């Protein structure tokens with residue numbers, strides 16, 4: 540057969556998934572072990588010195604987790620990946636090699652609510668300052684950047700506001716400023732959008748959502764494109780470019796080149812932060828990814844039909860789905876998400892807060908809970924749950940006004956999803 544690069548669906552099934560060399564097991568086994576026997580003291584020493592690739596202790600690396608990392612890196616078109624215990628752990632470990640106390644990160648102000656809290660409150664305790672900007676104008680990133688800026692952070696398709704970032708334009712600004720662009724690609728998945736193709740340096744995931752896909756396993760990942768020159772500006776990224784005392788003065792970028800970020804992720808970030816993905820979760824996530832292409836296709840097709848149904852319903856005030864022609868982000872969706880605008884979107888019902896509560900209490904097939912990206916259809920009313928502690932004004936700014944409902948359209952028969960929403964809407968009277 541002539542050499543050809545395997546397609547997305549093939550890599551989703553085979554990348555990282557070679558038969559087990561010892562037993563021949565076709566599916567990557569769950570290596571449920573904390574540690575690995577050394578061949579000799581010399582072997583152990585070379586592993587500890589990062590002179591040999593191999594396994595020491597599962598806080599750093601584990602064969603099941605490594606197989607998942609290879610699969611996700613392949614799908615995103617990256618050089619390497621680091622798995623993490625959750626999406627939030629991945630965000631922490633995306634910034635950790637880049638930031639020192641006093642440093643800044645310029646961030647889209649339309650992120651997932653949990654990320655806004657993580658960046659604005661918890662990261663502040665490390666002395667990391669998050670500067671929030673409106674990502675609709677990529678120039679806002681340039682204006683906010685200073686010599687302390689170490690990264691830009693955006694979501695390709697934002698949860699839940701449906702904001703789509705002009706990745707190529709923001710990547711160009713990042714390149715001009717000399718910082719990496721980090722893209723949270725959780726909602727789009729590499730099936731719908733591959734940020735590295737548009738110039739992103741690092742891609743973050745909550746694998747908890749569409750990658751695992753079945754609501755069974757928490758997890759996260761950071762994929763490195765391998766294309767950023769961490770040594771370009773002396774003193775700018777000391778963790779990656781300057782000697783590391785814990786490894787006898789080794790310089791990660793000089794020694795490992797385009798794998799520097801990924802090896803740092805295991806040898807330092809996971810070693811010391813300890814936010815490691817469990818092998819069982821890596822196994823469940825790998826299995827989920829095998830059907831990612833099929834699931835995303837149907838997720839998008841179902842979401843499109845549900846959005847069209849809601850947009851035509853008399854009791855619905857508005858629908859914010861980029862797959863609908865009138866949507867503000869419809870043109871960006873056509874460019875960055877040509878296969879579909881994802882399956883998570885918000886809509887508003889006439890009758891405000893009370894009507895929103897009635898819908899989440901009225902649905903029967905759709906589950907009322909705080910998650911997205913499950914085969915099951917999910918709904919939440921942010922004003923009475925996730926955004927309950929905020930003032931009315933703060934809720935509106937966060938896209939969680941009194942009437943807002945967030946749907947994550949699942950893979951049930953689409954007529955059943957629509958019928959469930961229809962009967963809940965009918966109860967509004």
Ligand SMILES: *Cc1c(COP(=O)(O)O)cnc(C)c1O
Nearest residue numbers: 625626627651698725745747758
């Ligand atoms: C859920 C989510 C996260 C956080 O991921 P966890 O796995 O819950 O820690 C980050 N970003 C986005 C876009 C998400 O939807």
